[in-house]
Amino acid sequence: xxxxxxxxxxxxxxxxxxxxxxxxxxxxxxxxxxxxxxxxxxxxxxxxxxxxxxxxxxxxxxxxxxxxxxxxxxxxxxxxxxxxxxxxxxxxxxxxxxxxxxxxxxxxxxxxxxxxxxxxxxxxxxxxxxxxxxxxxxxxxxxxxxxxxxxxxxxxxxxxxxxxxxxxxxxxxxxxxxxxxxxxxxxxxxxxxxxxxxxxxxxxxxxxxxxxxxxxxxxxxxxxxxxxxxxxxxxxxxxxxxxxxxxxxxxxxxxxxxxxxxxxxx
Amino acid sequence: xxxxxxxxxxxxxxxxxxxxxxxxxxxxxxxxxxxxxxxxxxxxxxxxxxxxxxxxxxxxxxxxxxxxxxxxxxxxxxxxxxxxxxxxxxxxxxxxxxxxxxxxxxxxxxxxxxxxxxxxxxxxxxxxxxxxxxxxxxxxxxxxxxxxxxxxxxxxxxxxxxxxxxxxxxxxxxxxxxxxxxxxxxxxxxxxxxxxxxxxxxxxxxxxxxxxxxxxxxxxxxxxxxxxxxxxxxxxxxxxxxxxxxxxxxxxxxxx
Numbered sequence: 434x435x436x437x438x439x440x441x442x443x444x445x446x447x448x449x450x451x452x453x454x455x456x457x458x459x460x461x462x463x464x465x466x467x468x469x470x471x472x473x474x475x476x477x478x479x480x481x482x483x484x485x486x487x488x489x490x491x492x493x494x495x496x497x498x499x500x501x502x503x504x505x506x507x508x509x510x511x512x513x514x515x516x517x518x519x520x521x522x523x524x525x526x527x528x529x530x531x532x533x534x535x536x537x538x539x540x541x542x543x544x545x546x547x548x549x550x551x552x553x554x555x556x557x558x559x560x561x562x563x564x565x566x567x568x569x570x571x572x573x574x575x576x577x578x579x580x581x582x583x584x585x586x587x588x589x590x591x592x593x594x595x596x597x598x599x600x601x602x603x604x605x606x607x608x609x610x611x612x613x614x615x616x617x618x619x620x621x622x623x624x625x626x627x628x629x630x631x632x633x634x635x636x637x638x639x640x641x642x643x644x645x646x647x648x649x650x651x652x653x654x655x656x657x658x659x660x661x662x663x664x665x666x667x668x669x670x671x672x673x674x675x676x677x678x679x680x681x682x683x684x685x686x687x688x689x690x691x692x693x694x695x696x697x698x699x
Numbered sequence: 700x701x702x703x704x705x706x707x708x709x710x711x712x713x714x715x716x717x718x719x720x721x722x723x724x725x726x727x728x729x730x731x732x733x734x735x736x737x738x739x740x741x742x743x744x745x746x747x748x749x750x751x752x753x754x755x756x757x758x759x760x761x762x763x764x765x766x767x768x769x770x771x772x773x774x775x776x777x778x779x780x781x782x783x784x785x786x787x788x789x790x791x792x793x794x795x796x797x798x799x800x801x802x803x804x805x806x807x808x809x810x811x812x813x814x815x816x817x818x819x820x821x822x823x824x825x826x827x828x829x830x831x832x833x834x835x836x837x838x839x840x841x842x843x844x845x846x847x848x849x850x851x852x853x854x855x856x857x858x859x860x861x862x863x864x865x866x867x868x869x870x871x872x873x874x875x876x877x878x879x880x881x882x883x884x885x886x887x888x889x890x891x892x893x894x895x896x897x898x899x900x901x902x903x904x905x906x907x908x909x910x911x912x913x914x915x916x917x918x919x920x921x922x923x924x925x926x927x928x929x930x931x932x933x934x935x936x937x938x939x940x941x942x943x944x945x946x947x948x949x950x951x952x953x954x955x
Contacts (some may be wrong), residue, residue, distance in 0.1 A: 612769030
């Protein structure tokens with residue numbers, strides 16, 4: 434057994450560069466749980482926000498209540514309530530289920546669903562702010578060519594809101610990948626729980642959690658690149674960046690935005 | 700100019716809170732007519748125009764386009780109830796609106812801007828809509844800009860695309876809300892030119908504008924508004940002469 438108390442470089446290096454099979458499974462769990470939770474969270478958040486804009490007051494109130502409850506209580510509490518609480522009451526127990534040969538343990542289903550619901554409340558806020566920041570004249574112009582509000586939202590306002598949404602959405606997903614570590618509390622075998630289990634047998638606490646930190650950092654960094662690629666693509670699609678020269682990307686980002694916007698208008 | 704009125708505004712009343720912005724405004728526009736509304740800012744010109752396609756609600760009176768009330772339907776006991784959103788949208792299909800600040804859809808190219816209404820509202824076949832959109836862009840002199848995004852166009856070009864977008868719905872009536880007020884002076888001419896051609900081709904138009912040259916030469920009739928009411932009305936020869944009413948002469952003296 435290596436000497437305790439000094440940083441063991443070899444252990445750390447092996448953890449980072451020669452991860453064990455369970456470690457990689459944990460990593461994969463972290464990735465797919467965050468992707469699914471975020472995707473469902475965005476979809477649900479959009480629905481919640483559209484309901485909050487409904488013409489019917491009771492619907493608006495219900496959606497408002499939903500957001501208030503979810504943003505006002507800790508995710509950890511929600512997780513335990515959904516997975517352990519519902520089962521303890523005998524109301525609902527998550528069961529393992531398999532789809533096309535892939536088995537999804539009940540606890541992971543509970544994790545994804547709770548994360549998605551919690552995320553939807555925050556996404557509803559982000560979507561609201563993005564919709565509100567689209568010029569009101571856009572809705573009027575769409576209505577003036579005979580569009581109903583729903584159509585105008587779908588074809589005119591939302592496509593513009595999406596662009597505004599991407600930076601805060603990127604933030605949310607960055608956070609989501611790290612927040613999945615909370616699922617360890619209900620027993621999801623993701624990256625953090627793996628580190629904990631390894632720690633309980635080897636006591637190489639610093640090396641193990643530093644290696645875990647390196648993995649989270651790698652995930653969020655890769656996402657950072659993907660996000661900036663998405664932002665560039667959306668900008669190019671609305672004609673704001675005319676030439677995608679690499680030099681400009683590195684040193685002069687965002688200049689295309691101001692050029693056209695004010696031209697011609699006094 | 701003859702024919703049935705396409706637009707009938709009948710004793711319309713409108714207030715923002717306690718502030719009455721339109722009182723007792725009545726106006727008829729016949730098919731093919733070009734009516735230019737002038738008057739000091741805050742006189743209710745833009746509000747009147749926005750009421751005509753129900754971008755603003757009215758608090759009294761009645762607005763009809765092609766004989767059908769806009770935005771309202773008869774309710775119990777002769778009162779008027781607001782139409783369903785779907786019906787309001789349907790009524791707007793026949794009323795083109797050109798905004799002061801263009802309001803082009805920035806995420807679409809010029810031709811996509813023009814196609815959107817025909818494809819998504821009228822259900823026109825995509826290829827057919829595109830062909831017609833290209834024709835319209837050619838008509839406003841922008842055939843070469845069809846794949847440009849609004850951010851790549853000058854103000855005058857954007858406004859001409861906006862006119863093409865409104866025309867694509869084949870409206871019975873076109874409303875222009877100060878279409879040249881947000882433009883640099885050198886771009887006013889190109890937009891005015893397109894509007895003049897439209898008027899000559901027999902489009903029914905109601906134009907709120909400060910362009911007196913356009914009013915003098917293209918209008919069949921000029922309506923003068925002040926303090927939320929129509930204070931004078933007549934052919935340009937009379938409005939721009941000493942025979943005009945006192946408030947008209949006062950307003951014109953101020954702006955020239």
